Amino acid sequence: MNKEEILKQAVEVFGVQPQIEMMIEEASELIQALQKLKRVGNRDEKLDNVYEEIADCKLVLEQMENIFGKENIKAKEDYKLERLAFRIKQKVL
Numbered sequence: 001m002n003k004e005e006i007l008k009q010a011v012e013v014f015g016v017q018p019q020i021e022m023m024i025e026e027a028s029e030l031i032q033a034l035q036k037l038k039r040v041g042n043r044d045e046k047l048d049n050v051y052e053e054i055a056d057c058k059l060v061l062e063q064m065e066n067i068f069g070k071e072n073i074k075a076k077e078d079y080k081l082e083r084l085a086f087r088i089k090q091k092v093l
């Protein structure tokens with residue numbers, strides 16, 4: 001099975017609502033991992049946690065695209081990317 005198939009099966013096997021709950025959980029874990037970067041302590045360990053939580057979020061985000069419709073999200077992404085490029089251009093000029 002390739003990545004796309006695994007992620008589609010995850011939603012089929014575990015269900016839409018549990019995977020949405022998983023997204024909420026992983027997003028909050030990433031927020032916490034990023035917050036902890038600001039604390040004193042083992043930076044390598046904290047960075048490793050950030051990498052892990054970004055990976056978790058990416059995998060669940062792709063499932064969210066399957067649930068909510070890739071084309072709906074792509075349209076918003078394209079618009080926001082263009083808006084970002086415009087804002088960068090305004091800042092640079």
Ligand SMILES: [Mg+2]
Pocket residue numbers: 026029052053056
């Ligand atoms: Mg996680």
